[in-house]
Structure formats: C-alpha cells, structure tokens
Amino acid sequence: MKTLSKLALAAVLAAGVSGLAIVAPAAAKDKKEEQAAPGFKLSKPVQAIAFQAQDAIKQRNPAVAEPLVVQIEAAATTDDDKYIAAALRYDLENTKLAMAQTANPKAPIDETVLAKPLDALLAAKSTPAADRGKYLFRRGQLAYNSGQYPVATQYFNQAKTAGYSSPDFDLQLAKVKVQAGDTAGGLADLDRYITAQKAAGQPVPESYYRFGIATANGKKMAPETLAWMQKYVAAYPNAKVWRDVILQYAFAQNSLAAPDKAQNVDLYRLMRAVGAMPDQAMYEDYAKSVYDRGNPYEAAAVLKEGMASGKIPASSTFSKGLLTAANTAIKAEGSLATSEKQAMAAKDGKIAASTGDAYLGQNNYAKAVELYRTALTKGGVDANEVNTRLGIALARSGDKAGAQAAFGAVTGNPRAGIAALWTTWTQVGSSPASTAAPAA
Numbered sequence: 033m034k035t036l037s038k039l040a041l042a043a044v045l046a047a048g049v050s051g052l053a054i055v056a057p058a059a060a061k062d063k064k065e066e067q068a069a070p071g072f073k074l075s076k077p078v079q080a081i082a083f084q085a086q087d088a089i090k091q092r093n094p095a096v097a098e099p100l101v102v103q104i105e106a107a108a109t110t111d112d113d114k115y116i117a118a119a120l121r122y123d124l125e126n127t128k129l130a131m132a133q134t135a136n137p138k139a140p141i142d143e144t145v146l147a148k149p150l151d152a153l154l155a156a157k158s159t160p161a162a163d164r165g166k167y168l169f170r171r172g173q174l175a176y177n178s179g180q181y182p183v184a185t186q187y188f189n190q191a192k193t194a195g196y197s198s199p200d201f202d203l204q205l206a207k208v209k210v211q212a213g214d215t216a217g218g219l220a221d222l223d224r225y226i227t228a229q230k231a232a233g234q235p236v237p238e239s240y241y242r243f244g245i246a247t248a249n250g251k252k253m254a255p256e257t258l259a260w261m262q263k264y265v266a267a268y269p270n271a272k273v274w275r276d277v278i279l280q281y282a283f284a285q286n287s288l289a290a291p292d293k294a295q296n297v298d299l300y301r302l303m304r305a306v307g308a309m310p311d312q313a314m315y316e317d318y319a320k321s322v323y324d325r326g327n328p329y330e331a332a333a334v335l336k337e338g339m340a341s342g343k344i345p346a347s348s349t350f351s352k353g354l355l356t357a358a359n360t361a362i363k364a365e366g367s368l369a370t371s372e373k374q375a376m377a378a379k380d381g382k383i384a385a386s387t388g389d390a391y392l393g394q395n396n397y398a399k400a401v402e403l404y405r406t407a408l409t410k411g412g413v414d415a416n417e418v419n420t421r422l423g424i425a426l427a428r429s430g431d432k433a434g435a436q437a438a439f440g441a442v443t444g445n446p447r448a449g450i451a452a453l454w455t456t457w458t459q460v461g462s463s464p465a466s467t468a469a470p471a472a
Contacts, residue, residue, distance in 0.1 A: 052119040054086045072158060074116060077107035082116055089123050092131060097124050111157040118152035118159075125149060143174055150174070165196025169204075176204070181212035202229075203240050215251050219244055219260075226263070236267055245280065249288060257288050258449050262456045269460040275308035281449065289446035297321050298420050298450050304334070305428065306462035312344050312351075319354055322393065326386055328361035330393025368399075375403060380412025385421075392421060397429035416447040423454055432458040 074082060081100050088097035101120050108117040125145045133141060150171045153159050159167070172187030185208050192201070202225035209218035222244055226236050241264035248256040261277045281288050282299050291299065300318040303309050309318075315338035323331035335355045338344035344351045368390055375384035388403030404422035407413050423438035435458050442451035 052086065052116070052123065054083045054116075072112040072116065073110070075107065075109055075113050078104050078113045078116060082120070085120050086123070089120065089127050092127055094124060094128050094131070097127075114152070115156040115158035118149050118156055122146065122149035122153060143177060147171070147174055161194075165191045165194035168194055169196045169198070169201070172208075173204070176208055176211070179211075181208050184208045185212070199237060200239065203237070203243060207243070210247055215247060215253070216256075219247060219256060223263075238264070238268060238273075241267060245277075249280070249286065254288060254445070258452060261288075262452060265453075265456055266460045269306075270463050271306055271308040274306040274457075274462055275303060275310055278303050278308065278453065279310070281453065282446070289449055291446045291450070293321050294325070294417060295446055295450060297325070298424065298454075300334075301424055302450075302454055302457060304337070306457065308462075309338070309341075309343065312338065312348065315344050316348070316351055316354070319351070319358075322389075323354060323358055323361075325389070327389050327393045328358040328365070329390055331355075332358040332362065333393060333395075368394075372399075372403065375406060378410065381407030381410035381418070382413055384410060385413045385418050388418075388421065388425070392425055392428075395428070397425045400425040401429065416442045416444055420447060420451055420454070423451060427454060427458050 081103060085097055085100035085104060088094075088100060097120075101117070101124050104113070104120060105117045108114045129141055129143065129145075132139065150167055153167045154164065154171065168187050168191035172184045172191060175181075175184035175187060185205075188201075188205050188208060192205075203222065206218040206222035206225070209221060222240060226240055229236050241260060244260035245257060245264060248260055258281070261281060265273055265277050278299055279287075282291050282296065297318065300309070300314065300321070303314070304318075309315055315334060319331040319334040319338075322334070332355060335344065335351050335358065339346065339351065368387060371383065371387040371390065375381075375387045378384065384403045384407035388400045388407060391397075391400035391403060401422060404418050404425060407418050408415060408422070419438050419441045423435045423442070426432075426438055427435035436455055439451035439455045439458075442448050
C-alpha cells in the first residue's frame with residue numbers, strides 16, 4: 033500500500049475517527065438521559081452493550097470489542113441502531129489498523145476493511161450531516177489508495193460539497209487528477225487552490241509546492257518545474273528552501289538542468305547570496321572553479337567563508353592549499369586598474385568580462401557592472417553569461433530593476449533558468465528558515 037495510506041490513517045486517528053460519544057447508561061440521572069448515545073434512540077439490546085463496546089475500542093482491546101460489535105450489528109434494527117453499529121465497526125477497524133501499524137510500521141496497510149463500515153455510515157439515515165463530509169473524504173482516500181481515481185474524484189467532490197475541509201484536501205484533489213492521467217489539469221487546479229488560499233490570507237503548506245515540483249519534474253515538464261520552484265521559494269524564501277530548490281534544479285540525480293562548470297558558479301553564487309551553501313564539497317568546488325577561471329579574489333573569499341562557518345574543517349589540506357595559492361595570485365596580480373585599462377583598449381570584451389568577474393569577486397559591484405557592460409558593448413563574449421553576471425552584480429548592489437532587466441536578456445537553457453532563479457531572489461530575497469508561509 034502507498035505511503036499516503038499510512039498518512040491518511042494517522043490523520044483520521046488523530047481526528048478522533050468517527051467522533052461517536054457514548055455514555056454509560058448507569059450514569060443517567062433521569063429518564064431523559066437514559067440513552068447510551070445522546071441524541072439517538074437505541075433499542076434495548078444495542079443500548080445495553082454500546083458503551084462497553086466503545087470503551088473496549090478506546091482501551092485498544094479488540095479481543096473484547098469484536099464480539100460486542102458483532103452483537104450490536106446483529107441486533108441493530110432501527111436507523112439509530114444501524115448508525116451506531118457502523119460507527120463502532122469503523123472505529124474498531126481503524127483501531128486494529130493503528131495497532132498493527134504501531135507493531136510493525138514497515139508492514140503494508142490493508143484499509144479495504146474500512147470500506148464496508150464507511151459505506152454503511154454514508155447510507156445510514158441517522159448519520160449526522162456534519163459528519164458526512166468527513167466520511168465521504170475518507171471513502172475517497174480508500175478509492176485513491178486502491179487506484180480507483182474516477183471513484184475517488186466523485187467522493188472528494190461530494191465531500192467538498194458537503195462542506196468538508198482539511199489542510200491537504202486541495203492537494204488530494206490535485207493528486208487524484210494527476211494520477212488519473214491529467215497532469216497539466218491537476219497542477220493547474222493546485223495552482224488555483226494556492227491562489228485562492230493566498231487571496232484569503234491563508235498559509236499554503238510546503239507540501240503543495242513540493243508536489244508541484246516533483247510532479248512536473250517527473251513528467252519532464254521543464255518550464256512548469258522551474259515555475260513551481262520559483263513559486264516555492266517565493267512562498268518560503270528561507271535558506272533551506274532555497275538550498276533544496278537549487279540542488280534540485282542542478283545538482284540532484286534527477287535535476288532539471290545539467291549546467292557546466294561556469295554555469296554552476298552562478299548557482300553557487302546564488303546559494304551563497306541566500307546563505308544556503310550546504311557543505312565542504314560545494315564550498316571547495318566553488319572556490320576551485322572560480323580560481324581556475326582566473327578569479328583568485330572570489331576563491332579566497334569563498335574559502336574563508338566556508339572555514340568561518342565550520343563547513344570547511346580546519347584540517348582540510350585542499351582548502352588550505354587553495355587559499356594559499358589564491359592569496360599568492362592576488363598579491364602577484366596587484367591592482368585591477370591595469371586589467372581595466374587593457375579591457376577598455378581591447379578590440380573585444382573578453383578582458384572586460386574577466387575583469388568584471390574579478391571585481392564581482394571583490395564585492396565591488398559598481399566596477400563589475402561597468403566592466404560587464406563594456407564587455408557586452410565590445411562583443412566577442414558569451415552574452416548570456418555576461419548578462420547573467422551583470423544581473424548578479426546589479427542585484428547584489430541593490431538595483432533590482434536593473435538586475436531583472438539583465439536577467440531578462442538571458443536566453444537558452446540552463447542559463448535562462450539560472451537567471452530566472454536569480455530574478456526570484458531579487459523579488460523575495462531570503463530569510464532564516466521558518467515553517468510558516470508569509471502572509472499573502
């Protein structure tokens with residue numbers, strides 16, 4: 033059975049299962065309180081043992097509860113009796129499943145035993161109207177877990193009409209449509225649900241965005257996957273989510289893109305900007321990549337940051353050796369003024385672009401912007417790469433509008449995707465990790 037089945041079961045148990053409340057007849061003080069189930073008129077055979085059955089279920093004693101529930105089912109003659117019998121059977125079967133899951137969490141769960149009592153509850157004339165939506169939703173989950181997606185859709189829509197709501201109801205509806213084969217329709221529905229929740233000032237669970245990303249990526253829908261990634265970080269712009277999205281975009285096994293080393297550098301720059309550099313390996317790869325491209329300034333800064341954060345251990349001979357080499361290169365190179373003059377005099381923009389990279393590595397964004405623009409004017413360079421880095425320099429300097437214009441000029445993948453993620457950062461920034469979505 034699917035993992036969703038276990039989650040669905042846990043949610044129902046946490047919600048109190050049927051919600052049926054039966055009091056002991058002996059506790060009644062007068063004739064008006066003699067009914068074991070307040071609000072229901074039970075026949076004497078059912079009333080006599082209903083409380084005992086429910087008490088045994090609450091005590092998680094199915095051995096005692098089972099024969100009592102069987103007796104109630106056999107004795108049930110009135111509408112109220114039949115409702116009580118179905119509710120107790122439902123609670124008992126839920127309890128058995130919960131106990132089995134606790135005993136062996138890895139074992140599959142067979143929820144089909146819940147179908148019959150749920151159908152009985154839905155058919156019972158005495159089932160409270162307030163509970164029908166809950167039972168319809170639960171019945172839809174059973175159909176979904178067994179692959180009966182059209183049936184599940186019917187139950188879910190009926191549950192919604194009955195007024196049922198839960199934190200993941202809309203996600204469930206989208207999943208059904210996706211599983212039925214309409215991926216685009218399911219994702220479009222999910223996007224509408226998110227928009228509606230935001231408009232109502234309600235937070236949107238992270239699971240909605242994660243589902244959107246995983247579903248679109250699994251179907252090789254690259255533009256849609258990137259769009260869902262942007263929506264996710266826009267809703268949860270913290271370092272953890274940014275890290276997850278960037279890793280999924282370019283570094284995971286089933287990543288959306290396969291950037292080259294130069295393109296990876298601009299993703300590393302984004303991770304660094306949002307405070308999301310994950311580990312020693314990436315710090316060192318970042319530093320080595322920029323060093324090899326003639327930018328010892330940025331290599332040294334990255335290594336020092338990694339060491340200060342503790343992610344690069346003091347014992348790393350590779351990092352210490354690379355930092356020494358970077359510092360030596362910086363001293364040998366001296367001022368960038370000479371490179372800048374050469375760039376201005378050159379026939380093409382190659383020296384201007386590399387000098388812009390050096391200024392970017394020094395956090396001298398104004399100079400970096402100037403040199404990148406010179407490089408674009410002179411030509412002879414990869415315009416998409418230079419525009420990406422021009423956008424980065426403008427973004428880091430605080431010129432959001434200018435940055436977005438530069439990023440907007442980037443074409444072709446994966447550069448355009450990298451630029452799109454940077455554009456999102458100019459719009460939402462980054463914040464410490466949190467579990468709540470920002471207000472719409």
